[in-house]
Amino acid sequence: MTHHINYQVLARTTRPTKFSELIGQEALTQTLKNAIESGRLAHAFVLTGIRGVGKTTIARLIARALNCVGVDGTGQPTSEPCGVCDQCQMIAEDRHVDVIEVDAATRTGVDDMRQLMEGISYKPVMGRYKIYIIDEVHMLSKNAFNSLLKTLEEPPPHVKFIFATTEIRKVPLTILSRCQPFDLRRIPVDVLLTHFQNILQKEGVQFEMEALECIARAAGGSVRDGLSILEQAIVKVTDNKITVSTVQEMLGLADREKIATVFNCLMRGLVRECLEATKTLYEEGADPDIILQDLLGTTYQTLSFKVSGAVSAEGNKLQALAEKIEPKSLMLVWQVLMKGAEEMKASTMPLENLEVILIRAMHIQGMVGKENRGEIPSLVSSSLSPVSAVSSPVVSPERLVTSFRSDGMPKTFEDVIQLFEKKREPIIVDYLTNDVGLVDFRPGAIKLNQLRESTPNLQPKVAKFLSECTGASWLVELVTEKGQESLGVQRALAREKREKDALSTEEAKKISELFPGAQVVVK
Ligand SMILES: [Zn+2]
Structure with a gap:
């Protein structure tokens, strides 16, 4: 069954x-109703x-109300009003003679307005007010x-003006x-959604x-635009059902899961x-411009979850990913995509342009290749489906905990070292691991004992870096008090x-017997 409804009938x-x-x-309606009930309605409103x-x-x-x-x-x-x-x-x-509706877009001239104003002094023909x-x-x-x-300076009492505008400035x-x-x-x-559902x-x-x-999202907050899209969707309906693929195709929208x-x-x-996933989306009919807008939307949702814990309808799908991304990366990506959106407006090669924007975003945040070094925990499974990624993450729980902890406030001295490893500061990592021994550690305050000579002035750098990373102030002191061995020595021991x-286990003894001279390496 196919519906045939004329354009804009629904509206x-x-x-x-x-x-x-x-x-x-x-x-707004409450204010208006109060004003009408109490007879305090202004003679003109906009x-x-x-x-x-x-x-x-x-x-x-x-x-009507008046x-x-x-x-x-x-x-x-x-x-x-009774209706x-x-x-x-x-x-x-x-067809009410006293309710005069004028579209200023077509009647802009002074003559039009003069003609209109001439009628104002006459009393209403049949109504209480001329509107x-x-x-x-x-x-x-x-x-x-x-x-x-x-x-407007001296309005007759029987006249009301109602101005409407999209550009009040x-x-x-x-x-x-x-x-x-x-x-x-x-x-x-959500209000549009309920409205459309009822219709x-x-x-x-x-x-x-x-x-x-x-449809509700594409309406951009406008009932009329939403209804117009809804109407087109109804016309395209086959088997009496509006499907997501019909709407996506109609609007050139990208599949939300593929965007993820x-x-x-x-x-x-x-x-x-x-780039492959982007191309697939494009081949399925998604407009590169819309793909970019959707990516901006996703970046925003992830960032707002990250900083405020706000979860949107689709947010929970992104939650797992969000925990592993730093706000700084998200802000960088946001900037690159925003700038890209400007470029796209003038682009004659939208897909190629989008690809370059994405490559730029990956390079700027320094993420390229990190995956291979295992610095970013793998989130999606090999199928790259975001749904299966959330339900069956391949990353181990321990890994999640450590990576999350090192993003926030380090809770142990080892966390501090891990943070510098993550930030790729090998000199500081070496200094903290081998040159000093820990005397005392509390989040925000570290006491160290210098065990051997090292690059000068590293200790204030550690404090400064930690303060920047955690947003809290850190005190890193060198004391003469003897503390632990260096972490490097502890690990070696x-x-x-x-x-x-x-080597003393039965198993190792058997191996030594079977392979004389073999060295047993513990992993
Ligand atoms: Zn009535």
Whole structure:
């Protein structure tokens, strides 16, 4: 079964006829309702917000609220217009003579405005108020604004102005200062999602939840844009079901899981895998520009999880990866991708451009090749699927703990050395391992005993470096008090002991008998 619904039918049939049906603008509607109920509505107000967020819908609701006379024809202005009286019905059908809707984008001239203003002094024909709804008011010419301003300075009591604009900064302050402002916010994704769900249930159309999520995200906070996408999806429906693949194809969207794979490879410096996954996405129809935007989104989510623990709907998939990435790397990647997004706008070779941006991001964060040296714990399995990566990480739990700990505050002297190993500071690692002995260790304070000569001035460097890495202050003191042997000596002694113990086992004795002269190496 295929649905055939005319373009933008949904936007009309689902347009709210009551304040209570407006979605995502609760604070604003409450203020408006209070003002209407108490009769304290300003004579002019301006509604601002992105397109398709409900500006003209609210303007018409206000027109109804002010002119409604109720079912019995004796009602006063109300925040709950009846919807059945002549006033309400004529406004709903766009044929109320006293409700004048003007699109400033097409009637910008001073003559248009003068003509409009001439009618203002006349009393309303059938309604309580004459209501002028001027959409895209910022498009008016300077002279038209001046003409409007004169009226706003001394408005007749029977007139109300409702201005709507997407660009309030282009509206002169002299106008704005005479209006009550109402900011309409973008409709949150979850609110849109519920709205679309209700609509589809009423229409009897089946859907995959993820498909609706894609639409809600693509709407960018605009109900109208969302409905328009939803409508196109309904038209494309086969087997009476909106599927995620239909929506992705329709919008040129990238598969979320594959984006996660690209991101995974990107953060781990797996150049070849990263580029392959990107190319697959492209071949499946994803726009390089959208891939880049999605990667930016993923970087943001991971970073915000990292610094604040905030988890979005998809965040939990990234959680495991996030624990192993430093905020610094994420910020670098963010910067490179952001700059890349600018370049992409002018690019004639979007895929190639995207690939170069990804390579740059991997090189700048210094991740290339680290995987092979085992510095970044392997997260994804060989299939590179991010889902299986989270459910069956190949990295051992111990490894996770140590790598996480060394990212934060070192808890032991060995942690400190491990941190410098990770930061690739071989001179300091050698100094701490072989040149000094530990006297006392507390997080934030280390006392060392110099055991042998070393490169000068390393001890203040250790303190400075630790403070930078951990964000806490560190005191590293050299004391004369005798402490432990150097860590290098301790390790050598421990190894000797293990070898001796191993050699004395029955098994080792047997091996020596079987292979005379063989050296048993303990691993
Ligand atoms: Zn009514």
